Amino acid sequence: xxxxxxxxxxxxxxxxxxxxxxxxxxxxxxxxxxxxxxxxxxxxxxxxxxxxxxxxxxxxxxxxxxxxxxxxxxxxxxxxxxxxxxxxxxxxxxxxxxxxxxxxxxxxxxxxxxxxxxxxxxxxxxxxxxxxxxxxxxxxxxxxxxxxxxxxxxxxxxxxxxxxxxxxxxxxxxxxxxxxxxxxxxxxxxxxxxxxxxxxxxxxxxxxxxxxxxxxxxxxxxxxxxxxxxxxxxxxxxxxxxxxxxxxxxxxxxxxxxxxxxxxxxxxxxxxxxxxxxxxxxxxxxxxxxxxxxxxxxxxxxxxxxxxxxxxxxxxxxxxxxxxxxxxxxxxxxxxxxxxxxxxxxxxxxxxxxxxxxxxxxxxxxxxxxxxxxxxxxxxxxxxxxxxxxxxxxxxxxxxxxxxxxxxxxxxxxxxxxxxxxxxxxxxxxxxxxxxxxxxxxxxxxxxxxxxxxxxxxxxxxxxxxxxxxxxxxxxxxxxxxxxxxxxxxxxxxxxxxxxxxxxxxxxxxxxxxxxxxxxxxxxxxxxxxxxxxxxxxxxxxxxxxxxxxxxxxxxxxxxxxxxxxxxxxxxxxxxxxxxxxxxxxxxxxxxxxxxxxxxxxxxxxxxxxxxxxxxxxxxxxxxxxxxxxxxxxxxxxxxxxxxxxxxxxxxxxxxxxxxxxxxxxxxxxxxxxxxxxxxxxxxxxxxxxxxxxxxxxxxxxxxxxxxxxxxxxxxxxxxxxxxxxxxxxxxxxxxxxxxxxxxxxxxxxxxxxxxxxxx
Amino acid sequence: xxxxxxxxxxxxxxxxxxxxxxxxxxxxxxxxxxxxxxxxxxxxxxxxxxxxxxxxxxxxxxxxxxxxxxxxxxxxxxxxxxxxxxxxxxxxxxxxxxxxxxxxxxxxxxxxxxxxxxxxxxxxxxxxxxxxxxxxxxxxxxxxxxxxxxxxxxxx
Numbered sequence: 001x002x003x004x005x006x007x008x009x010x011x012x013x014x015x016x017x018x019x020x021x022x023x024x025x026x027x028x029x030x031x032x033x034x035x036x037x038x039x040x041x042x043x044x045x046x047x048x049x050x051x052x053x054x055x056x057x058x059x060x061x062x063x064x065x066x067x068x069x070x071x072x073x074x075x076x077x078x079x080x081x082x083x084x085x086x087x088x089x090x091x092x093x094x095x096x097x098x099x100x101x102x103x104x105x106x107x108x109x110x111x112x113x114x115x116x117x118x119x120x121x122x123x124x125x126x127x128x129x130x131x132x133x134x135x136x137x138x139x140x141x142x143x144x145x146x147x148x149x150x151x152x153x154x155x156x157x158x159x160x161x162x163x164x165x166x167x168x169x170x171x172x173x174x175x176x177x178x179x180x181x182x183x184x185x186x187x188x189x190x191x192x193x194x195x196x197x198x199x200x201x202x203x204x205x206x207x208x209x210x211x212x213x214x215x216x217x218x219x220x221x222x223x224x225x226x227x228x229x230x231x232x233x234x235x236x237x238x239x240x241x242x243x244x245x246x247x248x249x250x251x252x253x254x255x256x257x258x259x260x261x262x263x264x265x266x267x268x269x270x271x272x273x274x275x276x277x278x279x280x281x282x283x284x285x286x287x288x289x290x291x292x293x294x295x296x297x298x299x300x301x302x303x304x305x306x307x308x309x310x311x312x313x314x315x316x317x318x319x320x321x322x323x324x325x326x327x328x329x330x331x332x333x334x335x336x337x338x339x340x341x342x343x344x345x346x347x348x349x350x351x352x353x354x355x356x357x358x359x360x361x362x363x364x365x366x367x368x369x370x371x372x373x374x375x376x377x378x379x380x381x382x383x384x385x386x387x388x389x390x391x392x393x394x395x396x397x398x399x400x401x402x403x404x405x406x407x408x409x410x411x412x413x414x415x416x417x418x419x420x421x422x423x424x425x426x427x428x429x430x431x432x433x434x435x436x437x438x439x440x441x442x443x444x445x446x447x448x449x450x451x452x453x454x455x456x457x458x459x460x461x462x463x464x465x466x467x468x469x470x471x472x473x474x475x476x477x478x479x480x481x482x483x484x485x486x487x488x489x490x491x492x493x494x495x496x497x498x499x500x501x502x503x504x505x506x507x508x509x510x511x512x513x514x515x516x517x518x519x520x521x522x523x524x525x526x527x528x529x530x531x532x533x534x535x536x537x538x539x540x541x542x543x544x545x546x547x548x549x550x551x552x553x554x555x556x557x558x559x560x561x562x563x564x565x566x567x568x569x570x571x572x573x574x575x576x577x578x579x580x581x582x583x584x585x586x587x588x589x590x591x592x593x594x595x596x597x598x599x600x601x602x603x604x605x606x607x608x609x610x611x612x613x614x615x616x617x618x619x620x621x622x623x624x625x626x627x628x629x630x631x632x633x634x635x636x637x638x639x640x641x642x643x644x645x646x647x648x649x650x651x652x653x654x655x656x657x658x659x660x661x662x663x664x665x666x667x668x669x670x671x672x673x674x675x676x677x678x679x680x681x682x683x684x685x686x687x688x689x690x691x692x693x694x695x696x697x698x699x700x701x702x703x704x705x706x707x708x709x710x711x712x713x714x715x716x717x718x719x720x721x722x723x724x725x726x727x728x729x730x731x732x733x734x735x736x737x738x739x740x741x742x743x744x745x746x747x748x749x750x751x752x753x754x755x756x757x758x759x760x
Numbered sequence: 761x762x763x764x765x766x767x768x769x770x771x772x773x774x775x776x777x778x779x780x781x782x783x784x785x786x787x788x789x790x791x792x793x794x795x796x797x798x799x800x801x802x803x804x805x806x807x808x809x810x811x812x813x814x815x816x817x818x819x820x821x822x823x824x825x826x827x828x829x830x831x832x833x834x835x836x837x838x839x840x841x842x843x844x845x846x847x848x849x850x851x852x853x854x855x856x857x858x859x860x861x862x863x864x865x866x867x868x869x870x871x872x873x874x875x876x877x878x879x880x881x882x883x884x885x886x887x888x889x890x891x892x893x894x895x896x897x898x899x900x901x902x903x904x905x906x907x908x909x910x911x912x913x914x915x916x
Contacts, residue, residue, distance in 0.1 A: 013853060020861030021849035021868065023795020023835030030794040197896050199799040199807050200862040250797075250862030251896050283800040480860025480897045651856050655898060659859065662899035685804035685894060693887040693900045 006561075008493040008713045011651030015485045015504075016248065016478060028203045028219045028246035033276045036205065037066055039268045040111035041279075042101040042118050043289065044093035047358035047678025048127035048140060051092055051120065054101060058117040064110035067272035068118065070101045074267040078233035080225075080258045080363075082157060082164055082325040083150040084143055087233075087259075087267040092125070094142050094323035096678045097289035097360045104268045104277045127678055131318040131355035132297060134162040142323060142356040150232075154608055155329040164321060165329035165354040167336040169408055169610075177312025177347025181303025184312075185384055188299045189376035190744040193320075193673040194666070195292045196365055197690050200250020201281040202290055206265035210273045215242045216266065217276075219249040221256045221477050222517035223507045229259060230266065245477055245506040252479035253663070254364030257519060258326055260290045287683035292673060293365035294331060295320040298339060298376035303347075308388055308395040312347040315339040317373070319354045320362060327363040328354045330608045334451050335369025337409040337610050341377035342418055342449045342617075343399040348408045358678050366663050368520065370450045370724035375745060378446035378728030383741060392732065393426050393445060400447065409610025415716075417643040417704055418447055421619035424641035424702050429621045437737070441625045441636070444732025448618040448724030452717060454609050455598045456516035458526035462491060462534040462592035464542065466584075468562055468576030470497060474531060475507035475515035476523045481719055482652040483523050489648050490528045490712050494535035496559030497576070513595075521616065521717035524648060528712030529596040538592025546579045598710075614708060616717050618642040620661070620725040622733040628756060631749030633734060635665065635697035638726070642701075645708035645716030653718045657701040660722020662691045668727040672746050764828040768793070769837025777824045783817075784808045786824035787834060795835035795865050799894070806893030809866035810834050816873035818892075835865035838872065848872060851910035852903070859897030867893050871907045879915055883908065 019025040056068040071090035077083045088099040101118050105111035126140040133139055139162060143149070147159030157164045178184055204218035214234070220226045223243035231238045249256060259266065261279040268277045281290065296319055303312035317339050321328030336352025365371075385392040400418045407413055425445055426432070435443060461473035472491050478484040488502040495502075507515070515527060539559060546564040547554040556566050563573035580588055602609035621639040626632070640657050647653045670689040674681040682688045707714035727745060735741045740755035765774050768791060775790055784801075787793045787810070796819060799807030803821040810819045811833040812826075838846045845853070848871050858864050867890060874881055874889035881889065886907045887900075895903065 011856075014856060014858060016861065017853040017856070017858050018845070018849075020858045020864050021835075021845065021852050022839060023793075023865045025861050026794070027797075027862065029798065197894075198860070198862070199805055199894060199896055200797070200860065201799075248861060251860040253896070283802065283804075480862075482859065655856055655859060655902060658899035658901050659897045660899075662896075684802060685800050686802065690894060690896065691899070692892075692894065693890045693904065696900050699899070699901065 005493055005713065007489045007499050008648050009646060011649060012485065012489060012499055014482055015488060026247045027200055027250050028217060029200065029280055031205060031217060031246060033205065036276045036278055037104040037106060038108045038111050039102055039104045039264055039277050039279045040108065040115055041099045041264055042115045044089065044096050044098045044100050046093060046122050046124050047096050048125040049093050049122040050125060051089060051100065052123050053121040055119040056101060059103060059114040062110065062114045062117060064106040065103060065114045067104040067268055068101060068114065069267055069271045073271050076233045077149065078229050078259055078263065079325055080229065080327050081151060081155050081329040083233065085324040087263045095358050095360055098323065099264060102264050102268055104272050127358040129357055129359060129675065129678060131320045131357060134355045134357050135353065142358065152607065154606055162356040163353050164325045164356055165332050167333045167352040169337060169348065169350040171408055172347035174312055174314055174347045174349035178303045180311045182306045184301065184303045185380065185387065186299065186301040187380050187383060187743065188297060189379055191296045191372045191375055192745050193292050193295045194365065194671040195287055195673055195688065196253045196255035198251030198253065198255060201283065201286050202256060202261035203280040204262040204265040205276050205278045206269035207276040208269040208273045212236060213240050214266065215244065216262060217244045217246065218262055219246055219256055220262060221249065221252045221479055221519060223475055223509050224514050225257065225517045226259065226262065227509050243509045245508065247506045249477055249479040253366040254368065254519060255291050257364070257517065283685060284683040287673060287688060288360060288680045291326055291361050291363040294328065294362035294372065296372040298372065300376055300380050302380060302384060304384055304388065306388065308385065308390045308398055310343050310345045310399055313340045313345050314349040317352040320357050320359060321354045322357055322359040322361040324361050326361045331364060331369045333608055335373050338369070338449060338451070339373045339377065340408045342401050342447050344401060344405050350408060359675060360680065364519065366660065367450065367720055367724045370448060370721060371667055371727060374446060374448055374724045375727050378725060379731055379743060382444065382732040382735060393422065393431055396422060396447060407610065411611045413615065415614055415706065415708060417617045417706055418619065420704050421617055421641040421643055422447065424704060425619045425621040425639045428639045428700050428702065437623065440628060440737055441623065442733045442735070442737025443621065443623045444729050444736050445619060445621040446725035446728035446732060448620065448721045450616040450721040450724060451612045452522050452525065452614055452616065453520040454612045455601050455607065456522065456526065457595065457597040458515045458530045459513040459595040460527060460530040460534045461513055462495065462531065462538045464538050464576060464590040466577060466580060466586065466589050468501065470495065470502045472502055472504040472531065473512050474504060474527055475512040476527045477507055477518040479518060481656065482649060483518065486524055486648045486652065487527060487531055490531045491535050493713065494532045495539055497562040501562055521720040524715050524717055525711050526596055528715060530594040532594065532712045533596060534592040534594030537594060538590050541590045542576060542579055545583045546574065549579065549582050613710065614716055616643065616721045618721045618725060620729045622729040624730060624733040624737055626734060626737050626752060628738065631752035633669065633747065633752065635730060637698050637700065639700045640702065641704055642718060642721065643704040643706065643716065644718045645711045646705055646714030647703050648713065648715050650703060653703055654701050656718045657722045658699060660719065661699055661726055662696060664723035664726020665695060666691045667723065667745065668730050669746050762825055764825055766827045767831045769834060779825060781824040782820055783822040783824050783827050784819040787819060793834050793836050797862055797865060806870065807863050807866045809869045809893060811869055811873055814873065814876060816870045833869065835868055838868060847913045848907065848910040851906040851913065855902045855906035855909060857898065857902040857906035863893060863895045867895065867903060875911055875914065880911055
């Protein structure tokens with residue numbers, strides 16, 4: 001039975017809303033320090049070339065220039081999964097967005113002027129721009145020293161090739177499975193390169209003292225993870241590196257992890273010590289030199305029985321990870337694990353290859369491989385249903401995971417809500433009634449699923465102030481997702497104080513305790529559990545004090561609305577502050593501690609395990625109309641049902657789904673970062689189209705809220721999967737409307753017209 | 761360099777600015793009004809929207825010199841002098857029309873320009889007025905609702 005909560009489960013107003021509408025919320029771009037210098041970067045002119053010579057002497061002589069550096073000045077490698085990335089190019093360049101030199105000067109204009117004075121001599125090398133070509137014999141090799149890079153054992157690069165990770169999964173006997181099948185269908189699906197497009201660019205300010213103590217202010221989503229990357233790269237202990245998060249981050253979606261603007265700020269500050277150096281990316285740099293979503297080629301070979309039972313599926317996934325690994329190895333690992341879909345299949349064979357090319361670096365973008373894999377398996381699901389003459393909803397309900405199903409990665413699943421989500425969607429779409437849609441209109445559905453990165457820790461402190469108010473000390477970043485509010489709600493609920501009494505500041509590795517990351521939709525669950533433990537710890541200490549003071553057993557005391565009271569006797573209510581003052585006078589306060597780590601799911605030391613603390617499930621449906629003369633698709637309606645566990649803040653969850661669907665719309669129809677021979681042709685918001693107010697279809701969002709036993713107040717997660725099923729749901733609706741199937745994203749009018757022409 | 765006189769949020773400023781100084785840089789760097797945000801510097805995202813003599817402009821595309829003798833309203837000047845929120849700000853807060861907040865000030869000022877011109881806009885008119893302001897977080901639903909709610913309230 002659901003308990004009645006005071007703060008949890010309420011759509012409370014975001015705690016950051018008032019500062020944000022007043023324009024007083026501070027972002028890294030708004031921050032400056034005395035003596036601060038400004039940095040600018042010179043990028044490679046070629047996608048793959050040997051650096052013969054760099055002459056920085058003229059740039060160094062320009063008045064106002066304090067430092068000009070190249071890769072030779074920064075002989076370290078960094079990386080998130082594989083330490084393959086120099087701070088600036090060393091010896092050769094591997095893509096056109098790669099930093100070759102950087103300048104620190106008294107102002108941006110001087111720094112920019114100095115870039116023009118740097119002379120670089122290149123010797124061009126053969127380049128490769130798609131993962132298929134990069135795997136061929138004789139393809140240019142990007143990383144000759146792949147075998148020497150540091151990486152955790154879970155990552156499996158193949159030295160001598162461009163494969164920086166190969167995830168191989170076998171379940172059952174794939175050949176036997178295909179023999180048992182009545183039909184075998186093989187289809188290939190492709191996705192394009194897209195970018196996060198956060199309106200706030202990457203930025204960082206770094207200062208290194210002459211003795212090598214490094215402080216970095218920035219908009220990194222995960223200060224502790226970045227600190228680890230910096231310390232390992234620079235070979236210095238963790239306590240010599242301090243990351244300070246700006247109060248607010250202007251959007252993330254997986255793009256603000258690792259070292260982006262940070263890498264340049266660090267490299268400059270490492271070489272020019274004692275003054276803070278600031279880097280703010282331009283929009284063009286955002287598109288060419290930060291991170292993008294992996295373009296993919298996914299082939300599914302699926303064996304089915306006549307009745308729609310899937311008996312075997314073989315998947316081959318190619319992830320174009322660009323010039324450096326970034327999160328590619330883990331994206332391709334977890335993406336591979338989910339590439340066979342959300343279905344009970346006895347025989348599965350998966351090969352997922354993360355492949356270097358001379359493109360910009362790919363990594364995590366809202367869904368962490370989910371949008372690409374779902375595009376393949378949910379499109380093929382409808383294709384198979386059509387070939388077998390089955391209803392695509394019925395076929396999904398027949399085959400989808402249930403509690404007790406075994407994931408391709410080996411985990412026995414629980415808390416599976418796929419069918420609940422799909423039933424909600426089809427109910428809202430009135431699927432059981434004959435389609436009311438006229439010619440050129442159609443409807444489609446798709447499942448979505450996402451892992452939670454496991455096992456990783458989160459910790460929190462709860463400082464109860466002398467007056468009974470609470471400072472929540474946690475390293476969860478407020479990137480826009482509403483984490484500040486959600487975390488304060490959890491603290492308020494567990495401690496028994498009003499939400500207005502709780503504040504949370506931004507992370508600072510010098511003060512806020514360890515948290516792995518604000519990624520993977522993990523914070524509500526992991527940090528929420530840590531906060532709950534910290535609140536219990538603080539509560540226990542306060543109740544102990546009160547028990548002595550009030551001369552009643554601890555068991556009989558509780559905290560309600562900021563007052564300690566004997567259970568059932570509101571007349572005994574004593575404010576928290578008073579309880580502490582009686583004990584400590586004007587000084588004092590209480591500190592609660594919480595640490596959460598999902599134990600027992602993976603062998604010690606292993607991470608990004610296929611055995612996740614939980615999986616996120618959802619389903620979406622689309623109704624579309626296609627104009628056969630222009631090929632234009634209008635989405636008439638989207639329906640989205642997402643299992644979030646207990647919604648800590650329902651309004652916030654709905655907002656996440658709405659934002660996710662808008663990402664899905666852009667991914668489906670137009671977002672496409674176009675390159676020609678490694679050069680990005682549309683690195684601007686004008687030429688890289690993202691959804692505007694004019695582009696959003698009507699949306700019916702639904703929260704599915706089963707109580708998750710291990711979650712804080714039963715909560716799970718919401719952000720990552722929100723755009724996972726959008727593209728296949730729409731493609732399935734288009735196929736339903738006009739009988740043509742698009743297998744390569746984005747679905748542009750010309751592809752529709754070409755497909756219609758081929759059909760007739 | 762040239763001398764300009766600009767009224768910003770009701771306060772008059774006289775300043776020496778280089779000819780190529782944008783209004784955006786003038787506001788953020790010279791006046792240190794950080795509420796106006798920079799998202800692209802090419803007029804494509806709308807994050808830097810301010811009102812120039814009541815009209816919404818991308819301040820990255822306007823030279824500070826062009827604002828000479830004119831009135832500028834930024835997000836800092838939107839709330840009332842007694843610090844009460846403007847109905848648009850209130851509606852954004854109430855309707856959860858904010859996530860990361862980076863586009864919010866530009867959104868608010870585009871919306872203000874709309875409501876100043878059309879006090880009772882249709883949903884379509886709201887969408888059109890905000891079409892030049894990119895938001896990557898919300899999908900715009902709650903923003904559109906908030907603008908309509910503010911219009912409703914202001915017409916009461």
